[in-house]
């Protein structure tokens with residue numbers, strides 16, 4: 164009901180506004196003056212009265228100002244006066260609105276002002292909303308930041324800019340001298356003028372028509388080549404620098420970050436977004452500057468040829484801009500929809516190929532083919548729509564261009580007749596006009612593309628600026644470390660699942676020279692203890708102390724040298740055996756490496772490899788067996804001479820003999836604090852302290868004998884191990 168009342172009110176105010184304006188417009192025509200200044204004064208007075216009257220009607224009926232209303236009213240009121248003044252100034256004759264203030268003229272003005280307001284509304288929407296303003300500000304800040312990062316390449320860019328300006332300046336003069344040549348040929352032929360025009364054309368077009376032009380041709384070609392080369396160099400060095408920076412920032416992030424973000428997204432930022440970002444400053448700014456300089460230069464040359472015709476031609480710009488804007492918006496939307504559809508189609512095809520056995524056994528080949536066909540049909544429909552939109556866009560663009568050329572030729576002829584320009588000037592002008600149109604379209608496109616690239620830069624900066632949630636800025640590096648570890652009342656939930664508390668009020672002490680075995684049912688929280696000791700995560704409550712100092716106060720490198728871990732599935736990197744054992748240690752001798760390998764029972768098998776310690780292990784250690792990989796990983800831990808050694812389920816891939824040898828080696832390091840997670844009874848039994856963990860809590864603690872005597876959960880666990 165309220166909406167209906169509002170509609171009635173709007174319609175009534177529109178009718179009142181039209182009636183008031185029409186009567187004022189007609190009555191202004193009743194004032195007859197014969198002089199041109201009097202005529203103009205009448206029109207401007209009428210414009211002022213009509214604008215005020217329309218404003219008053221709008222205020223009284225609508226109650227408040229609306230920006231759109233203000234624009235329509237102002238354009239509609241002022242248009243006849245502006246048009247008439249322009250006509251007098253340009254053609255020294257009075258226009259149509261002056262002579263007959265008729266309804267046709269009023270209607271034309273109304274249509275033009277509504278069209279102009281609509282154009283404004285679409286291309287420059289009101290940015291009253293703070294979100295829009297903020298996003299613009301953000302884009303500007305991002306762009307400046309991208310640009311500041313280019314500082315080391317400023318000399319390259321500057322050089323590129325100089326050559327770019329040189330090349331553009333040369334290109335700009337081609338149409339001008341074409342016109343000159345035509346004028347010279349059409350008028351009284353003068354050899355000297357003709358030759359100099361040709362020479363200049365030779366310079367700019369690079370056509371070697373004489374000795375001088377050959378030299379100039381070399382200059383123009385060299386400058387074009389230098390521009391491209393310098394800018395490409397700048398882009399390449401920038402991309403490289405930003406990738407290194409981003410990679411550095413990524414590797415500093417905590418483990419939880421990599422669990423929360425998909426690998427694909429990280430690699431896409433590292434490869435795609437950094438390249439796009441470099442494109443912003445390199446290619447886009449290059450094209451933008453080139454086009455901008457060219458457009459400004461061409462418009463000034465056109466102004467020089469005929470400023471009146473230039474103003475007429477520039478009237479096409481808003482129409483071209485509007486068409487381009489509408490097209491870009493719609494086209495991009497369709498392209499995005501098409502990409503989504505293509506992804507769906509590819510997904511369904513690969514799903515079927517990878518699960519062909521299931522498809523075959525359920526006899527769903529036809530069903531899957533139909534499903535794929537439907538997806539392809541979606542793509543086809545979207546493609547058809549996209550092509551229709553493109554066809555309409557091209558038609559509209561050609562029609563506008565054609566219309567403008569007809570106008571230009573018509574007025575050009577008038578100007579030639581009145582002696583305001585020559586035929587050659589008109590030809591130069593026509594050549595410039597077609598170039599300017601293309602340049603304006605490029606500017607609109609590049610601007611949109613640059614916003615895209617700035618968006619990519621935003622994503623890169625998001626990672627560059629991210630502060631790791633597990634800090635690595637401790638400085639403690641004591642010369643002596645005993646290796647006493649205390650878990651003090653820890654409460655911990657993984658960042659990926661904050662609602663589930665994995666460790667609850669967890670306390671434990673690991674003493675130097677002792678072996679502690681963590682046992683318990685699966686999912687109890689054993690590996691979580693190891694992860695916290697490795698500082699992969701930060702506990703929400705409580706702390707871990709190493710020699711009575713919080714773990715976080717130790718220097719990152721020092722801590723990971725003193726606390727070494729061998730995990731269940733050891734990861735090796737492609738490189739030699741030697742590189743893998745000395746991984747992360749800059750100064751490590753072959754003797755130290757061999758010593759560690761002997762303790763890990765790996766030396767013998769390494770020596771049997773084709774190149775011994777220099778043998779390549781392949782990607783992920785793919786050329787070695789699981790047990791060999793495990794032994795290299797143990798050597799990698801031992802070469803650090805750690806004070807705290809964590810062995811997470813290593814026995815599962817070691818045979819009994821290897822395990823015995825490793826145990827003997829560990830026994831030869833009497834002061835080491837050993838934390839073992841194991842399921843093999845033989846390993847557990849030997850521990851000085853066995854800790855049974857269940858549901859994130861310490862359930863039992865003691866030696867094997869003590870816990871067996873208690874006949875609690877450890878006893879049950881051992882019985883289960885025997886049954887297995």
Ligand SMILES: Nc1ncnc2c1ncn2[C@@H]1O[C@H](COP(=O)(O)OP(=O)(O)OP(=O)(O)O)[C@@H](O)[C@H]1O
Nearest residue numbers: 422657659660665684685686687688689690691692
């Ligand atoms: N990265 C993770 N993100 C979220 N939850 C996790 C993560 N890792 C482990 N969990 C959860 O934490 C709990 C404890 O896991 P943990 O790996 O510490 O158990 P565990 O005792 O070592 O088990 P297992 O003997 O099977 O290795 C489990 O419920 C597990 O689902």
